[in-house]
Amino acid sequence: MPLGALRPSPLVEQATEHLREQITRGEWPVGTRLPGENALAKALGVGRSTVREALRALAGAGLVQARQGSGVYVIATEPAEDWPARLRRAAITDVYEVRVMVETQAARLAAERRTEEDVAALEAALAARHAAAAGDDAAFVDADIALHAAVVAAAGNPVLADLFAEFAPVLRERLIDLVELLGLRARDPDPGHATHAALVDAVRRGDGAAAEAVLRAELEHTLTHLRPRPDASADQA
Structure with missing residues (x-):
């Protein structure tokens, strides 16, 4: 499923929500390594810094985890309960x-x-x-x-x-x-x-x-x- 470019206006929030939807829909199952920052930035039509902030937000929600030298992996399809x-x-x-x-x-x-x-x-x-x-x-x-x-x-x-x-x-x-x-x-x-x-x-x-x-x-x-x-x-x- 193509990600699609985003509209201008808070881009970090939009990027976070777009990636969250992909994960919760099962487009990227648990254990999947996400595309790299460059690939995500190109697909979403945003800068790498925006993608980086979005991934931090998803990590805070318990959906993804960065592994040193390996990439960012999906670890859950539902946000952690606050x-x-x-x-x-x-x-x-x-x-x-x-x-x-x-x-x-x-x-x-x-x-x-x-x-x-x-x-x-x-x-x-x-x-x-x-x-x-x-x-x-x-x-x-x-x-x-x-x-x-x-x-x-x-x-x-x-x-x-x-x-x-x-x-x-x-x-x-x-x-x-x-x-x-x-x-x-x-x-x-x-x-x-x-x-x-x-x-x-x-x-x-x-x-x-x-x-x-x-x-x-x-x-x-x-x-x-x-x-x-x-x-x-x-x-x-």
């Missing part, structure tokens, strides 16, 4: 287990590294969470996540902060469902206030072990609600 999509598809228990590991260590680091500004932000977030108890479930969950985000931010590690930011949308959606489904705020509109206050206090005091322990207990308590319960027959066995 991280946010993977999180949305993952079981909430799997996401939450990773959250426990990430946030408990972040709490320890926060206690060791917190600044006066961090402590002020934590206290404000705790007060906002308490105030949100008077609102609906979505507002309360938002305030709860904001407090946890403040703890992660106090750890002073931008990679941890970015990782939590990736988790946050998935956590928000699932936690709102959980709160509504189980009626967790029916008796107490502000569940976990004492625990979260203890967490903020531990970070303020610089007690990393206490901050980690308090947060671990809180998150694992929620995790018990997320794990599937054994059926009645299993209970009776």
Whole structure:
């Protein structure tokens, strides 16, 4: 199937999409070596630099791989699933287990590294969470996540902060469902206030072990609600 010359206007994007279509249609099966940069540039009517950028984009999508001294090979016919999509598809228990590991260590680091500004932000977030108890479930969950985000931010590690930011949308959606489904705020509109206050206090005091322990207990308590319960027959066995 001839590639055909491209129209002027962002050429890299057009070249990338054109080559992607060839791969996803099976024109170049997995294991096939692509034509060289010169041949692709001539077929597409663009410069070698445009082809090079397009191949980089395809490599980033997990479709091709450059092999030193050999060329560029097709390694998949479907783009790799990005991280946010993977999180949305993952079981909430799997996401939450990773959250426990990430946030408990972040709490320890926060206690060791917190600044006066961090402590002020934590206290404000705790007060906002308490105030949100008077609102609906979505507002309360938002305030709860904001407090946890403040703890992660106090750890002073931008990679941890970015990782939590990736988790946050998935956590928000699932936690709102959980709160509504189980009626967790029916008796107490502000569940976990004492625990979260203890967490903020531990970070303020610089007690990393206490901050980690308090947060671990809180998150694992929620995790018990997320794990599937054994059926009645299993209970009776």
